[in-house]
Amino acid sequence: MASWFSRRPKRVSAPKLGSRAESVTADRAELEEFTPPLRQLLGRAAYVQLALFENLGRTVAAAPTTAGKASLAECAELSLGKHRALVDELEKLGDDPAAAMEPYRAGLDEFQRITQGGDWFESVLTCYLTAGFLDDFYARLASGLDEPDASRLTALFTAPSGEEQLAGLLAEAMDDNPRLASRLALWGRRLLGDTMLAAKDSLQHRRAGDDAQIEPVFTELIAAHTRRMDALGLTA
Amino acid sequence: MASWFSRRPKRVSAPKLGSRAESVTADRAELEEFTPPLRQLLGRAAYVQLALFENLGRTVAAAPTTAGKASLAECAELSLGKHRALVDELEKLGDDPAAAMEPYRAGLDEFQRITQGGDWFESVLTCYLTAGFLDDFYARLASGLDEPDASRLTALFTAPSGEEQLAGLLAEAMDDNPRLASRLALWGRRLLGDTMLAAKDSLQHRRAGDDAQIEPVFTELIAAHTRRMDALGLTA
Numbered sequence: 001m002a003s004w005f006s007r008r009p010k011r012v013s014a015p016k017l018g019s020r021a022e023s024v025t026a027d028r029a030e031l032e033e034f035t036p037p038l039r040q041l042l043g044r045a046a047y048v049q050l051a052l053f054e055n056l057g058r059t060v061a062a063a064p065t066t067a068g069k070a071s072l073a074e075c076a077e078l079s080l081g082k083h084r085a086l087v088d089e090l091e092k093l094g095d096d097p098a099a100a101m102e103p104y105r106a107g108l109d110e111f112q113r114i115t116q117g118g119d120w121f122e123s124v125l126t127c128y129l130t131a132g133f134l135d136d137f138y139a140r141l142a143s144g145l146d147e148p149d150a151s152r153l154t155a156l157f158t159a160p161s162g163e164e165q166l167a168g169l170l171a172e173a174m175d176d177n178p179r180l181a182s183r184l185a186l187w188g189r190r191l192l193g194d195t196m197l198a199a200k201d202s203l204q205h206r207r208a209g210d211d212a213q214i215e216p217v218f219t220e221l222i223a224a225h226t227r228r229m230d231a232l233g234l235t236a
Numbered sequence: 237m238a239s240w241f242s243r244r245p246k247r248v249s250a251p252k253l254g255s256r257a258e259s260v261t262a263d264r265a266e267l268e269e270f271t272p273p274l275r276q277l278l279g280r281a282a283y284v285q286l287a288l289f290e291n292l293g294r295t296v297a298a299a300p301t302t303a304g305k306a307s308l309a310e311c312a313e314l315s316l317g318k319h320r321a322l323v324d325e326l327e328k329l330g331d332d333p334a335a336a337m338e339p340y341r342a343g344l345d346e347f348q349r350i351t352q353g354g355d356w357f358e359s360v361l362t363c364y365l366t367a368g369f370l371d372d373f374y375a376r377l378a379s380g381l382d383e384p385d386a387s388r389l390t391a392l393f394t395a396p397s398g399e400e401q402l403a404g405l406l407a408e409a410m411d412d413n414p415r416l417a418s419r420l421a422l423w424g425r426r427l428l429g430d431t432m433l434a435a436k437d438s439l440q441h442r443r444a445g446d447d448a449q450i451e452p453v454f455t456e457l458i459a460a461h462t463r464r465m466d467a468l469g470l471t472a
Contacts, residue, residue, distance in 0.1 A: 047302075050296070050305060050306070050309055053293075053296070053309065053312075054293070054296060054297040056293075057289075057290070057292075057293025057294070057296065057297065057312070058293070058297070060286070060289070060290060060293065061290040061293065061294070065334070066283075066334045066335075066337050066338045066341050067334035069286060069334075070286070070323065070333055070334050070337070073286060073289065073316060073319060073320075074320070076289075076293070076312075076316060077313065077316040077317070077320060080309060080312060080313040080316065081313070083309060084309075084310070084313060087306065097306055098301070098302045098303035098305075098306050099302075101302050101306070102302045105302050
């Protein structure tokens with residue numbers, strides 16, 4: 001049925017994001033230079049994990065198979081575990097976690113709204129790409145904190161968040177329906193832009209002129225995003 | 237504003253469910269007599285916890301306050317933890333958890349659909365009442381298994397599932413808006429009927445005539461439901 005679809009190219013190209021970033025090599029600022037104070041980082045990251053969890057929760061509910069549902073439930077639990085670990089960190093500092101998250105709510109709810117995707121496949125890609133990018137990002141930011149916070153929180157962010165399970169579900173979906181790939185490639189590229197904007201909001205500007213320095217600090221995170229897209233056979 | 241609303245009665249009454257059950261005292265059958273085989277109980281209960289989690293996930297996403305969101309995320313994690321513990325039990329038996337849950341999916345998805353509630357308040361009440369009832373129910377069923385399964389699984393089902401947090405959120409919402417109480421009372425009564433139907437599907441009929449015996453086994457579970465309603469000042 002509709003075999004002419006198979007003649008469509010499976011890989012599609014579009015204008016690349018981040019080419020400016022890749023051209024800057026000398027005098028490169030590091031992400032760690034923009035690390036915000038501990039409490040701010042924890043409050044924002046705790047809400048980020050909630051937003052990532054909400055996307056996962058929706059994919060569990062909409063999963064077309066029981067196996068997919070069970071696999072996504074594992075990812076949701078990992079994400080909730082990271083959220084709770086960040087809440088525990090805030091409580092150890094004597095802070096009220098809800099109050100610490102509150103300032104970041106409106107911005108991150110909007111990020112969540114625009115990245116939730118038009119259907120289950122796009123939502124699963126969102127979970128895969130945005131959690132990957134933001135966990136990487138916060139791990140880097142955390143490494144700019146004083147020790148022992150830096151090591152403890154870097155480990156927290158780099159802990160598994162279900163990347164393999166999510167990639168597996170997406171690969172399976174594209175095997176069943178090869179036309180999905182071009183749509184998901186477009187969606188993945190759009191997600192990169194939106195996720196970078198959400199990440200930039202987390203950066204602490206320390207001096208005038210920092211703006212120009214920010215683009216290059218994303219180089220490695222963009223490369224990691226590209227690798228995640230490549231792993232699915234999608235052109236970033 | 238609209239102060240005449242406060243003259244409305246805060247408690248409303250409606251025909252009671254379960255009055256037949258309460259009239260039977262002699263020769264009472266116990267729920268444990270209807271315990272299904274271990275694998276069936278685990279597969280169904282694992283999917284039940286997923287369905288309860290999906291409701292919780294929706295309430296996290298729709299929570300009107302950051303504190304509410306954080307509190308519901310705790311409940312969602314407890315529910316996912318129970319789901320995972322049941323999946324681990326299935327894996328220890330050498331079973332594929334997704335295949336073990338599959339037979340119960342259609343029925344429980346329908347249960348979830350009809351109990352999800354029309355807004356956030358109803359959904360939170362659903363989480364509070366259906367998780368309470370079904371955790372009680374499966375704890376009783378599990379006590380009909382052979383040891384050591386009986387003790388281990390009874391403990392699993394009776395572990396906290398966030399009942400206090402959910403009751404707290406509902407009490408707060410009704411303080412802010414007393415008119416909510418009558419709507420939630422109606423919703424709570426409807427949930428009892430739907431939840432009992434879902435629970436009945438789990439029972440193993442061992443002989444002809446079992447049907448007549450089933451109603452009374454719910455007596456104590458209905459009483460616990462009434463106590464949960466009472467704790468919120470709602471007439472069951």
